[in-house]
Amino acid sequence: MNAVTQHTLTIMLQNETGALVRVAGLFASRSYNIDSLNVAATADPAISKLVLSIRGDDQAVVQIVRQTRKLIDVLEVSHQATAD
């Protein structure tokens, strides 16, 4: 079945004004609770790397990944699931 598990999403983000707020805001407005969030610079100063973890079933995570890909300044989203 669709078990709730821990998922780690890695988001490559254009370092735009307000970009981080938009990612965090998207998760909040769609009722996803971010358990942890790490933001780091990359070798390319124009790009930040976000690593965040959330809990949810597979369908919920697929949906939030797709919604994240709709943000204009998101370059890439990848995700791995780990059993809780």
Next chain:
Amino acid sequence: MPRNRTIVNAQLMNTQSTPASAGNLHPLAAKSMSGAEVIVQVLADEGVDVMFGYSGGAILPVYDAVFRYNATHPNDDGSEPLPLIVPANEQGAGFMAAGYARASGKVGVAVVTSGPGATNMVTPVRDSMADSIPLVVICGQVGVAAIGSDAFQEAPVSTIMGACAKHVFLVTDASVLEATLRTAFEIARSGRPGPVVVDVPKDVQNTALTFAGQGQLPIPGYRARLRNVQSAQLDDAGCASFFEALAKAERPLIYAGGGVIASGAAEALRGFVADFGLPVTTTLMGLGAFDTTDPLALHFLGMHGTAYANYAVEDCDFVLTLGARFDDRVAGVPDKFAPRAKFIAQVDIDPAEIGKVKTVDWHHIGDLRRTLERLREYGAAHGIQPRQDGRYAAWHAHIAELKRVHALNYDHDSELIQPYAVIEAINRITDGRAIISTGVGQHQMWAAQYFDYRAPRHWLSSGSMGTMGFGLPAAIGAQFARRDATVIDIDGDGSIRMNLGELETVTTYGLPVKIVLLNNRGDGMVRQWQKLFFKGRFASSDKSLHTKDFIKAVQADGFTWARRLERKEELADTIAEFLAFEGPAFLEVMIDPDAGVYPMVGPGMSYAQMITGDFIASRQRAAGDETLRNDMF
């Protein structure tokens, strides 16, 4: 939560400018301009022919640049090339821009000042996002150095709008202003359309710049995803599996949404139905995507959709979903939506809508028009012609019977004026060719149900957000988009009050907008729900003690044709006169305050439990009353 608002990295903000050949160099390239002049020039280059907005301190440089542009670039007939239409309230400007965009398919533009100007724009921006309407909203902002200091008329627009818009830019580096504006238009109109907000600090508007005449911001992630979707071609295997499933179906149905209109796919849909013979029901947003007078049209489905459309959804064994999203007003109980469908197909340009609410058996992510044309080509090449083969003869007969037996109906014998009769009387004259805007509530549903919609972009209504007050400003914007069209705002006494100040905008600009106020002295839809779910306790929805004389109000705002209709026998003649009047006209109709909206699929109910009221035939006695729950709005 860390915020990176102040980061303006020169490298990432570098604009994408490919060297232009001499042939397509902008005639004004390398010209010195202020930031405000750059904004106006990009608007002109993008084909903007009208904009809507209210001035204020932080946007004054742009307003001055518009004034000077209009003075120096008059049209041949002496008119202004970029007229700036001033509402009573910025929310009005936003809905005028949205009405313009909905009626024309072009990007609507609004220009407002900082702080309250921008926050008054939040509702139209969110409304346009929810209905996928392309807007570019330019907001003035306090100077860059003052941002974050609680300055006069400061609001955190990028944060507020970021949660509502398709995208928001805060331009703190004047050198990227030009590219940002061009990119805003690109984002607003591409893919699934939506509103884009550009927040421009006043000092950026005043910065001396050199106009480039070209260039956009690099948004590689968005563009790559857009390219994927736009180039996605439905392959032979995809077509084959679609038609294989269709071949097994005996009762296939198309469920078409606003995406058909946004993507310009109405013509392709008509061809698809001509080829394959699938009946069509649309969503509220999809009204006009398929001519509602066609024998295979089922008008719209859902909570207040036609009974015959909802029964057809109950009966069908195959659903082709086109640019629709199983919204809760359509699929209140997703598991029970189209319960006999063995196969559900979905085509959408937005990957996030595939399977979001309802799991589908087949899908294609891509442009609707091209997808429908591709399916038609494949069908033609493989001799697939179920309509000509008479495969659906029994289904078509069933559809015709549903439409006959469960047609919309109401109390024709009542002494009180029935709102449905008012709309039918208008429709007899306009014949499905007028542009109709509405507020939100009962009158909105009656207008959706009882008007014919023969073509896209004739139905302008706040579908997803359900914003009362939408109708009047949207009609104004639509009249600017379609100057020769008959534009009618069907409004309610609750909704019209919300943006009543825009009555004056109609007469100020001499627009021949027609306003029909269906007055039932209260918030009728709220009253209907209070009757059903709150034992008739009409908390705050009754307006019978309100004293406004709407006729005097509109006369004060300069309407010379303003009448109140209270006698049923005068209905036909009054409406004929009203529509024949050349200028702005206002008709208030005192309607039966107990008139309800039927059919109704209550919240949390399936279509099988639809209530059809006293005048529309039901297939079964409504069994659902006990199951209604008032917490399932």
